[in-house]
Amino acid sequence: MIRGSTELVAIVGSPIAQVKSPENFNTWFANNARDLAMLPIDLQEAALGAFVDNLRGWRNLRGCVVTVPYKQALASRLDGLSERAQALGSVNVIRREGDGRLVGDNVDGAGFLGATRQHGFVATGKRALIVGCGGVGSAIAYALGEAGIASITLSDPSSERVGVLGEVLGNAFPKLEIASLFGSLDAFDLVVNASPVGMGHSGELPVPATLLETLKAATLVADVVTSPEITPLLQKARERGCPIQTGAQMAFAQLGHLGAFMGVTPLEICSHER
Ligand code: NAD
Numbered sequence: 001m002i003r004g005s006t007e008l009v010a011i012v013g014s015p016i017a018q019v020k021s022p023e024n025f026n027t028w029f030a031n032n033a034r035d036l037a038m039l040p041i042d043l044q045e046a047a048l049g050a051f052v053d054n055l056r057g058w059r060n061l062r063g064c065v066v067t068v069p070y071k072q073a074l075a076s077r078l079d080g081l082s083e084r085a086q087a088l089g090s091v092n093v094i095r096r097e098g099d100g101r102l103v104g105d106n107v108d109g110a111g112f113l114g115a116t117r118q119h120g121f122v123a124t125g126k127r128a129l130i131v132g133c134g135g136v137g138s139a140i141a142y143a144l145g146e147a148g149i150a151s152i153t154l155s156d157p158s159s160e161r162v163g164v165l166g167e168v169l170g171n172a173f174p175k176l177e178i179a180s181l182f183g184s185l186d187a188f189d190l191v192v193n194a195s196p197v198g199m200g201h202s203g204e205l206p207v208p209a210t211l212l213e214t215l216k217a218a219t220l221v222a223d224v225v226t227s228p229e230i231t232p233l234l235q236k237a238r239e240r241g242c243p244i245q246t247g248a249q250m251a252f253a254q255l256g257h258l259g260a261f262m263g264v265t266p267l268e269i270c271s272h273e274r
Contacts, residue, residue, distance in 0.1 A: 002037050003035065005035055006035050006036065006037050006060070007035065007036050007037075007060050007061070007062055007264075008036070008037055008038070008039060008058075008060055008061045008062070009025065009036065009037075009038045009039075009061065009062050009063050009064065009065070009262050009264055010038065010039045010040070010041050010061065010063075010064040010065070011038060011039075011040050011041065011064065011065040011066075011067060012041040012043050012051070012064055012065070012066055012067070012070060012074075013041075013042070013043070013066065013067035013068055013069070013070060014042050014043055014044070014045070014068075014069065014070075015042060016040045016041065016042040016067070017040075017042075019040060019067060020226075020251065021038060021040075021065055021255070021258070022038045022039070022040050024252075024255055025038040025255070025259065025264075025265075026038055028255070028259075028265060028269060029264075034264070036062075036264050038065075041064075043070070045069075045070075045073070048070065048073055048074070048077070049077070052074070052077045052078070052102065055094065055096060055102055056096070056100040056101070056102060057100060058096065061096055062095070062096060062262050062263055062264055063093065063094055063095045063096055063261065063262030063263070063264070064093070064094045064096075064262075065092065065093050065094075065258050065262075066091050066092050066093060066094060066104075067092065068135075071090040071091055071092055071106070071135050072089055072090045072135070074091055074094065074104065075088075075089055075090050075091045075104055076089075078091065078094060078102045078103065078104045079101040079102050079103065080101065080102075080103040080104070081103070081104050081105070082103075082104070082105040082106070084105070084106055084109070084139075084142055084143075084146070085104050085105050085106045087142060087168055087171075087172055088106050088135075088138050088139055088142055088168065090106055090135050090138075090139070091104030091105060091106050092105075092106050092107060092108050092139075092258070093105050093106075093107055093257075093258050093261045093262060094262075095261055095262050095263065105261050106139050107254055107257035107258055107261060108135070108136050108139035108140065108143075108254065109139040109140045109141075109142050109143025109144070109146075110143055110254070110257045111250050111251070111253045111254025111255075111257055111258075112139075112140045112143060112192075112222070112224075112250045112253070112254075113143045113144070113147055114253035114254070114256075114257070115222075115245055115249045115250045115252075115253040116190070116220060116222065116245060118249070118253070119220055119243050119245055121189075121190065121220050123144050123147035123148060123149045123190075124147065124148040124149070124150075125148065125149075125150045126149050126150060126151075126189040126190060127149070127150060127151040127152075127153075127187055127188050127189050127190075128141075128144055128149055128151070128152050128153070128188060128189065128190040128191070128192065129152075129153045129155065129182060129185065129188045129190070129191045129192065130152060130153070130154055130155065130192050130194055131155045131156070131191070131192065131193050131194060131195055131197075131206045131207060132155075132156055132192075132193060132194035132195025132196075132197070132206065132224075133154050133155075133156040133158070133161040133162050133164075133165045133194070134156075134161065134194070134195070136194045136224050137154075137156070137165070137192070137194030137195070137224075138165050138168065140192055140194055140224075141154070141165060141169055142168070142169065142172065144190075145169055145172060145173040145176050146173075149176065150176070150177060151176070151177035151178075151179065152169065152176060152177070152178055152179070153178075153179040153180065153181075153182050153188070154166060154178065154179070154180050155180065155182070155207075156195070162180050166178050166180070184211070184214040185207070185211055185212070185214045185215045185216075185219065186214045186215070186216050188219055189218070189219060189220065190219065190220050190221075190222065191207075191215070191219055191220075191221045191222070191237075192221075192222045192223075192224070193206040193207075193222070193223045193224060193225065193231070193233050194224050195224075196225065197225075198223065198225050198228075198231035198232050198233055199225050199227065199231075200227065200228075201228075203232055204232065205232050205233055205236065206233055207233070209236070212233075212236045212237070212240070213240075215237060215240050215242055216242075217240060217241035217242055218242075219237075219242050219243075220242065220243050220244075220245060221233065221234060221237035221242045221243070221244050221245070222244070222245035222246075222250070223244075223245070223246060223247050224247045224250060225247045226246070226247035226248050226251060227247075229246050229247070229248055230244075230246070231247075234246065255269050256268050256269040
């Protein structure tokens, strides 16, 4: 029930009907007797400037989750950014401070890492392959760098994106080994699909099927795609005996990070509390 006293958070993007955050947060708020609610906002790009001004003046709004396509455009309009949001040039969450200042962070990578920990994965000293160097791939790579991974190999059809991300990682983590060539998967402890390949009913694989034959059974294989839950990549990895991490597990692990940054949930949200 939204009352006069209810404090709000929002999620902004376009389109917005497909997002799961409103039902996840509103269920958590209701189950935990919080006088809070999340609103979905499908925003026109032309209204971005006015939207940011409104957020500054919106006194019963605690914060806003940001999704595609506004993660980059909003980062450049806020009053402060975390170090990682600044390095990545993108935000997926905004907190409204009491004085109206808007501060942004990007917790896509923290959510991903939280999910890997539930699979017993420890990044320190390990080797990862990241397929897809866009917004999410960059956030995941940065979080792995922060967690002390030894080596990251980047793959994307856009060599420009590989170059930009390699530079961001090189500046932030001087000891990190960064590569972009690989002929086999057997050296990797973690393989991540951070591209949209495999979404829907396409049946597509983000790496050639022949290369998947070189996966070793100890490698954690993760996908960011949420629909289908078991993507063609995860299906193949499972057949090879690898542990797998779904896009839904990453999204769920992110909830606490988003909520904690806005100050409306604890960092850890357990599935039984939803
Ligand atoms: P983006 O457009 O910023 O980046 C996608 C990247 O994938 C691009 O650099 C593109 O060149 C690359 N790519 C396309 N085809 C490729 C291929 N065959 N091999 C390698 N790279 C390829 O998009 P984004 O914001 O990074 O989102 C990527 C995916 O992540 C989307 O499907 C989105 O729905 C999903 N996502 C999941 C979560 C989650 O919590 N599970 C969170 C955010 C986004």
